[in-house]
Amino acid sequence: MYIYVLYAAVVILSMLIIFHAFVRIKYRFWSTQPVFHKYDLNYYLFPPGIINPNLPEKTRYYRDDITFQAMNELTVTESEDFCRFIRNCYLQKEEIAYTPTNENIAAYFEGHNNKSYISIKYESEMLHNPKTNEVLERRKIASTMTTRPMFCELLFKNVSGKDILPFEMNYVDYLCVGQDYRGKGLASDNIYTHEYHVRRANKKVTVALFKREDTVMGIVPLCTFDTIGFDMRNWTKLPELQPNIGKIVRCDSSNFYLVKDFLIESLGKFDIYLYSSYGNIMELMKTNNIYVYMIIDIQGVIRSVYFFRDTCTYYDNSTSKLLSLFASVKGKRTSDELFSHGCKLSITKIVDEYKGYVYFLADDISDNHIIISNLKKKSPVYLQSPNAYFFYNFACKQFQPNKVLLIN
Numbered sequence: 001m002y003i004y005v006l007y008a009a010v011v012i013l014s015m016l017i018i019f020h021a022f023v024r025i026k027y028r029f030w031s032t033q034p035v036f037h038k039y040d041l042n043y044y045l046f047p048p049g050i051i052n053p054n055l056p057e058k059t060r061y062y063r064d065d066i067t068f069q070a071m072n073e074l075t076v077t078e079s080e081d082f083c084r085f086i087r088n089c090y091l092q093k094e095e096i097a098y099t100p101t102n103e104n105i106a107a108y109f110e111g112h113n114n115k116s117y118i119s120i121k122y123e124s125e126m127l128h129n130p131k132t133n134e135v136l137e138r139r140k141i142a143s144t145m146t147t148r149p150m151f152c153e154l155l156f157k158n159v160s161g162k163d164i165l166p167f168e169m170n171y172v173d174y175l176c177v178g179q180d181y182r183g184k185g186l187a188s189d190n191i192y193t194h195e196y197h198v199r200r201a202n203k204k205v206t207v208a209l210f211k212r213e214d215t216v217m218g219i220v221p222l223c224t225f226d227t228i229g230f231d232m233r234n235w236t237k238l239p240e241l242q243p244n245i246g247k248i249v250r251c252d253s254s255n256f257y258l259v260k261d262f263l264i265e266s267l268g269k270f271d272i273y274l275y276s277s278y279g280n281i282m283e284l285m286k287t288n289n290i291y292v293y294m295i296i297d298i299q300g301v302i303r304s305v306y307f308f309r310d311t312c313t314y315y316d317n318s319t320s321k322l323l324s325l326f327a328s329v330k331g332k333r334t335s336d337e338l339f340s341h342g343c344k345l346s347i348t349k350i351v352d353e354y355k356g357y358v359y360f361l362a363d364d365i366s367d368n369h370i371i372i373s374n375l376k377k378k379s380p381v382y383l384q385s386p387n388a389y390f391f392y393n394f395a396c397k398q399f400q401p402n403k404v405l406l407i408n
Contacts, residue, residue: 029188036220036395043395061192068197071109071116085141090176100312107287111279116148119194143177143186153273169207208392221388225364225401229383248345251292262302271403293346303331320358330367340374365401
């Protein structure tokens with residue numbers, strides 16, 4: 001018996017060593033970063049929270065030629081160049097085109113309690129003027145990365161209910177490398193250099209949050225989920241709710257306090273809540289980057305709330321726009337059927353007012369799973385893609401997606 005146990009232990013240890021070596025070779029950069037690696041067995045048993053409280057030092061991934069500054073310090077020309085670079089290089093695939101306006105991009109960095117930051121790697125581009133035969137040098141963006149403030153509340157169950165561990169973090173966005181510069185390690189350099197500077201710019205914030213499509217590079221994610229897509233062209237227009245049930249109301253700055261109160265009351269059903277400052281959420285609503293709708297019953301009480309995003313993305317061609325449901329919360333006294341119906345009515349209102357939406361996406365996270373299951377009964381799934389969120393410099397257990405509420 002002892003021989004079999006010893007043999008099993010040797011096999012398991014050998015597999016861990018091989019996996020560790022595989023991760024270090026395949027994901028060389030990430031294997032050196034303060035993240036929850038899949039081979040960190042002690043983190044499964046005793047997750048430490050913050051992994052490295054010390055400021056990052058200059059390493060091979062730090063570059064002096066990557067600029068770092070607050071978003072509000074960009075000149076008009078620099079801001080326009082950044083937005084143009086994002087339109088040309090970010091999320092550009094054969095069947096997908098991301099085409100935000102400057103205002104769409106800028107709104108995500110407005111209304112925060114603390115600063116948002118950007119790192120840019122410039123390269124020199126030589127331009128020839130055939131009329132004068134002059135050769136001019138121009139700066140060209142090679143890569144970018146931004147962070148903006150977010151908050152996290154980890155909800156722990158105990159005898160008296162739930163304790164909350166709150167902390168501020170940076171949300172990573174627009175990590176992008178130009179077509180001509182990919183495969184040269186610029187993304188890794190941009191991440192590390194930005195982290196080096198942003199940790200010094202605000203020493204109270206030590207954690208970052210990444211969103212990743214497909215693989216998570218040997219990292220234990222905060223959560224994994226699928227984005228489910230539906231074609232709305234054959235959907236029928238729905239009538240309003242019966243007067244004795246309530247009504248669908250769009251949220252704006254005048255009634256957002258209702259949503260805030262409802263979310264606070266509903267936090268008990270989730271294990272983790274990640275969110276932008278409410279000032280930023282209101283800015284995103286004002287600029288129609290996000291649409292927030294709610295079911296209000298005849299007593300004036302919120303029964304459910306839905307968070308939609310204008311993805312600024314076109315699928316298949318230049319006229320088929322994507323509308324996304326990135327979060328939703330069902331009230332305790334709301335049936336699954338009414339909850340799903342309220343979402344469909346909200347979609348109807350959005351599509352009627354803002355033309356061009358052809359496809360509907362729903363992240364299978366928070367209470368969206370209820371709506372997705374309902375839609376699948378009559379609508380075939382048009383596309384499905386895996387996604388994940390993961391922490392940088394913070395280790396905690398992985399959460400089920402229906403226990404995660406993320407609003408940003």
